[in-house]
């Protein structure tokens with residue numbers, strides 16, 4: 781196999797709107813990487829830290845005007861992300877592949893203004909590879925039927941457009957997530973496979 785880069789380790793981030801299927805795909809990717817002999821660690825944002833728990837509480841019980849709430853969330857997400865810095869650096873030093881369910885680019889897509897988000901996240905570690913799972917908000921919403929929290933569709937449509945723009949500007953991979961779980965995972969594996977040489 782031809783390897784694209786000679787990296788010592790890798791920080792992979794799977795991005796996308798709510799309901800795109802990131803969590804499932806991250807787990808499947810981790811299993812496959814381990815089957816291929818890669819030491820792998822799964823992380824996600826928001827984290828399980830006290831800040832992450834506070835974020836989930838605010839998301840579940842919105843109490844402020846939307847604009848203020850998004851700013852406060854932006855700051856909390858940036859703080860929560862900093863808690864991962866050490867862990868990611870250590871994992872990279874040990875040659876571990878990190879698979880992350882969301883990262884800095886979630887804040888870029890969900891919060892604003894963009895220059896402020898970049899500023900408050902300037903110490904966050906940026907992933908080596910970002911894969912955006914692109915899904916139609918209508919299909920995404922179906923996955924959430926019966927669940928309490930779900931962003932409204934027009935908001936998700938805006939977030940989706942931002943993801944596509946960010947992906948284009950940064951040369952990220954985009955995978956069509958309107959399809960079955962295994963087909964999506966096959967595409968993700970095809971993207972990652974050329975980098976697998978780093979695990980040997």
Ligand code: TYD
Nearest residue numbers: 798825826839857882883886887888890891
């Ligand atoms: P989600 O991926 O649904 O986390 P979990 O399944 O663990 O609850 O993320 C929660 C919400 O947070 C989701 O609507 C996206 C949003 N979010 C942001 O708005 N900005 C961010 O920087 C991050 C990481 C998430």
